[in-house]
Amino acid sequence: xxxxxxxxxxxxxxxxxxxxxxxxxxxxxxxxxxxxxxxxxxxxxxxxxxxxxxxxxxxxxxxxxxxxxxxxxxxxxxxxxxxxxxxxxxxxxxxxxxxxxxxxxxxxxxxxxxxxxxxxxxxxxxxxxxxxxxxxxxxxxxxxxxxxxxxxxxxxxxxxxxxxxxxxxxxxxxxxxxxxxxxxxxxxxxxxxxxxxxxxxxxxxxxxxxxxxxxxxxxxxxxxxxxxxxxxxxxxxxxxxxxxxxxxxxxxxxxxxxxxxxxxxxxxxxxxxxxxxxxxxxxxxxxxxxxxxxxxxxxxxxxxxxxxxxxxxxxxxxxxxxxxxxxxxxxxxxxxxxxxxxxxxxxxxxxxxxxxxxxxxxxxxxxxxxxxxxxxxxxxxxxxxxxxxxxxxxxxxxxxxxxxxxxxxxxxxxxxxxxxxxxxxxxx
Numbered sequence: 001x002x003x004x005x006x007x008x009x010x011x012x013x014x015x016x017x018x019x020x021x022x023x024x025x026x027x028x029x030x031x032x033x034x035x036x037x038x039x040x041x042x043x044x045x046x047x048x049x050x051x052x053x054x055x056x057x058x059x060x061x062x063x064x065x066x067x068x069x070x071x072x073x074x075x076x077x078x079x080x081x082x083x084x085x086x087x088x089x090x091x092x093x094x095x096x097x098x099x100x101x102x103x104x105x106x107x108x109x110x111x112x113x114x115x116x117x118x119x120x121x122x123x124x125x126x127x128x129x130x131x132x133x134x135x136x137x138x139x140x141x142x143x144x145x146x147x148x149x150x151x152x153x154x155x156x157x158x159x160x161x162x163x164x165x166x167x168x169x170x171x172x173x174x175x176x177x178x179x180x181x182x183x184x185x186x187x188x189x190x191x192x193x194x195x196x197x198x199x200x201x202x203x204x205x206x207x208x209x210x211x212x213x214x215x216x217x218x219x220x221x222x223x224x225x226x227x228x229x230x231x232x233x234x235x236x237x238x239x240x241x242x243x244x245x246x247x248x249x250x251x252x253x254x255x256x257x258x259x260x261x262x263x264x265x266x267x268x269x270x271x272x273x274x275x276x277x278x279x280x281x282x283x284x285x286x287x288x289x290x291x292x293x294x295x296x297x298x299x300x301x302x303x304x305x306x307x308x309x310x311x312x313x314x315x316x317x318x319x320x321x322x323x324x325x326x327x328x329x330x331x332x333x334x335x336x337x338x339x340x341x342x343x344x345x346x347x348x349x350x351x352x353x354x355x356x357x358x359x360x361x362x363x364x365x366x367x368x369x370x371x372x373x374x375x376x377x378x379x380x381x382x383x384x385x386x387x388x389x390x391x392x393x394x395x396x397x398x399x400x401x402x403x404x405x406x407x408x409x410x411x412x413x414x415x416x417x418x419x420x421x422x423x424x425x426x427x428x
Contacts, residue, residue, distance in 0.1 A: 002018070003020075004016065005017075007033070012037075014033060016028050017029045021053075023060070042413055050232075051232060051240070052240065052403075054396070054399060056068070056395050057069075057230065057231045058070070058231075059231045059309065061309040062311050064314070064315045065315065066316065071094075073225075074319055077225050077319045077320075081194075081221060082194055083103065083194055084100060086166060086390075087100065087103050089391045089392055089394075090394050103163075107163050108167065109167070110167035110168060111167045111188035112187065112188065117137060117140065117172075120136065121137070121179055121185075124136075126180055128179075130176040131260075131386070132261075134172055134173055136254075137176070138172065138250055138254045138257060141164065141250040142250045142251055145164065165249065165253065165394070166391070169386070170197065170198040171187075171201065173198065173380075173383050173386075174198060175201075176383065177377075178201075178202070183205065185201075186200065186202075186204045190204070191217075193212075194221070195217045195220040195221045195224065196217040198220075199217060199374075213330060215326050218323070219323040219327045219370055220370070220374075222319060222323050223367055223388060224384075224388035226316040226319060226320060226363055227367075227385055227388030229391065235265060235393070236256065236389075236392060238258075238259040239255065239393045240396050240397065240400045240405075243397045245407050245408075252397050253390065256389075260382060260389065261382060266381075266382040268303065268362075268364035270368070270378045270381045271304070271364075272364055272365050272368035273368045273372055273378050274378065275303040275304070276368075277337065279340050284336065284339075286343035286347060290302075290347050290348075290351070293305075294353050305360065306357070306358065306359040306362065312358055313358070317360065317361055317362050321361070323370065324366045324369050327370055328369075333373045338372060338373060341365070341369050344361075345361050345365070348360065367381070367385075
């Protein structure tokens with residue numbers, strides 16, 4: 001028997017269907033509520049509004065659960081690779097060996113970019129933020145592959161666009177970094193490994209070889225897996241709503257990159273390092289700053305602890321904490337900033353104040369530590385996030401198009417002036 005919900009307004013009742021997901025999530029379907037009642041619902045920031053049905057990612061913040069296509073995030077991070085997870089998210093299943101090899105080879109076939117891309121890159125000043133550069137280069141693919149603009153392309157042609165963007169985003173990211181540094185760019189292809197090749201393009205200098213340590217590339221691979229999708233967040237919703245107009249995949253993902261760029265979304269790990277820098281400048285007394293964090297009258301907020309969605313321990317943080325420890329040990333980095341980070345972590349994990357409030361170190365805290373240890377500047381942190389999130393954006397865009405979802409069109413409550421007559425300028 002189907003479940004119904006009832007809304008009463010001014011004594012009149014409206015019956016609405018109730019939708020149940022496979023993980024027993026319950027939602028009231030208000031799709032026809034306006035046509036029946038003339039009323040809309042109001043939900044600032046869409047914090048309690050489901051915009052779609054999706055089979056990609058399940059997230060339960062209360063229980064600390066994150067699964068891609070049903071697979072627990074810890075299993076994927078420990079046993080899988082980023083490209084395998086990308087295939088899972090985009091195509092809905094783990095690939096067999098032939099499917100994986102074909103996917104891998106198709107991506108590596110497209111890592112090189114058109115040499116005219118350099119002209120676009122050279123048009124940016126070295127002060128340009130790498131996220132702005134990355135977004136622009138991704139959108140420029142619509143010019144180099146104009147067929148991608150056709151909303152009626154076959155899925156074989158869409159798959160070609162998928163392979164291209166996964167292949168080229170690492171080249172674009174590395175080139176954005178090199179441009180900011182004022183260094184010549186490196187070409188892809190040194191390593192037959194996605195993350196290792198990215199690191200080589202970033203850190204290889206003329207006349208000096210750069211060998212990627214496996215523990216480093218594996219840690220970065222895990223980070224990309226942990227960031228690969230996270231349900232209907234700001235940037236993912238942006239990709240879906242832009243794509244709902246039948247904009248191309250490249251244009252939609254470029255928009256997603258810009259949404260991720262905002263400091264309230266993708267900039268959290270950068271905020272962690274900036275906080276650590278401030279503590280160092282102040283003398284490095286972690287006890288002092290932890291006391292400030294516990295003082296409700298102090299404006300200081302501890303960055304990288306707790307999570308808006310996860311009300312328990314961020315499941316991704318448990319995984320990346322181990323990788324962070326391995327990277328720091330392997331590299332033998334002597335950095336007072338990282339020492340401060342370890343000090344804050346130790347206090348938070350044993351202090352009753354933080355334990356009772358579940359203010360545990362989150363994935364942004366540990367990712368910031370890893371990026372810092374690798375020598376990646378803070379301006380590049382969100383770029384690395386974008387590389388990781390790319391498969392999720394593609395999967396969400398693809399799902400939205402396959403489901404033939406309508407163009408996004410939120411409603412509003414108007415609070416401006418009532419009707420008034422125009423007055424000529426000389427009479428005002």
